[in-house]
Amino acid sequence: QVQLVESGGGLVQAGGSLRLSCVASGSIFRFNGMGWFRQAPGKQRELVAYIMSSGTTNYGDSVKGRFTISRDNAKNTAYLQMNSLKPEDTAVYYCKIVLATDYVWGQGIQVTVSS
Numbered sequence: 001q002v003q004l005v006e007s008g009g010g011l012v013q014a015g016g017s018l019r020l021s022c023v024a025s026g027s028i029f030r031f032n033g034m035g036w037f038r039q040a041p042g043k044q045r046e047l048v049a050y051i052m053s054s055g056t057t058n059y060g061d062s063v064k065g066r067f068t069i070s071r072d073n074a075k076n077t078a079y080l081q082m083n084s085l086k087p088e089d090t091a092v093y094y095c096k097i098v099l100a101t102d103y104v105w106g107q108g109i110q111v112t113v114s115s
Helices: none
Strands: 003-007 010-013 018-025 031-039 046-052 057-059 067-072 077-082 091-099 103-105 109-114
Touching: 003 091, 003 103, 018 031, 018 091, 018 109, 031 067, 031 077, 046 067, 046 077, 057 067, 077 091
Parallel strands: 010 109
Antiparallel strands: 003 018, 018 077, 031 046, 031 091, 046 057, 067 077, 091 103, 091 109
C-alpha cells in the first residue's frame, strides 16, 4: 500500500518562499506522475503543479512562473518550490501520486501567506 507524507508547509509573509516535500513509500513499481493540488476554504480543490513520469510538467495558471515542481526518483519524493507567495496562495496543499491502476492522496499540509 502506498502512502504519502507531506512536509514543509507553514506561515510565510507575502513575497516569501516555501518548499513542500512529498515522500512516497510502499509498493511503487510504476507510477504515471505526482502532483500538488490545493484547496482553500469554500473553494474546490485545484491543480497547482503536476510532473509526469516522463518529466513533463503542468502548472495551474495562477502559479505559472512562481512555482516549480521537481522530483527525485531515487527518493520517491516530489518537491514544490513556491516563490513570490501571495495571500491568495493560502490553502491546504495535497500531494497526489497516480499509479498504474490507482491513485493516492496525502493528508494535506497548511500553507498560510500573510499580507
